[in-house]
Amino acid sequence: MTSLDSAADGLLAERAADGDERAFAVLVRRHAPFLIAFATRLIGSRAEADDCVQDALIVAWQRMDSLQEPARVRAWLATIVSRKATDRLRGRRDLVDIDEQEQADPAADPADRAETSIRLDALSRAVERLPDDLRRTWVLREIVGHSYEEIAEVMEESTSTVRGRLARARRQLAQELEGWR
The missing domain is CATH 1.10.10.10 (Winged helix-like DNA-binding domain superfamily/Winged helix DNA-binding domain)
Known part of the structure; x- marks a missing residue:
């Protein structure tokens, strides 16, 4: 366990905003399970949720310097995931989720x-x-x-x-x- 693993979210976010990839990696490891579960509940598909979170994390890394309150990084990440999930839901209006088909009671x-x-x-x-x-x-x-x-x-x-x-x-x-x- 590195010293970054026990660091507060705010410190990690500040360091990530300064370009510290290791600090960002700790944030990802710490919050990815929540973000994936959150996206899965929004979208209804684990596979799409994984893609959504990955897209959101790319955006987050690119925009870390715009984070106003580093201590609220989790909420900020969830907001980005929520926007990505909304975009995905809009994009699949006419598609039928295979998982939903399998759950139908024959x-x-x-x-x-x-x-x-x-x-x-x-x-x-x-x-x-x-x-x-x-x-x-x-x-x-x-x-x-x-x-x-x-x-x-x-x-x-x-x-x-x-x-x-x-x-x-x-x-x-x-x-x-x-x-x-």
């Missing part, structure tokens, strides 16, 4: 499966139409299951802002999905 009534699929498609389209800040807030709360405080940390906003965005997102989704009730 014994389920085809009409019920079709109805569920149509409803999920409608919800997906409605979520995609949300403004980015509302969509990210809704996904972090309803899909990932984060608390208001965790969302505020990831998005670097106040909890009252998170609550307001979540209320607006829910209201907009309810209006768009009115016909499905």
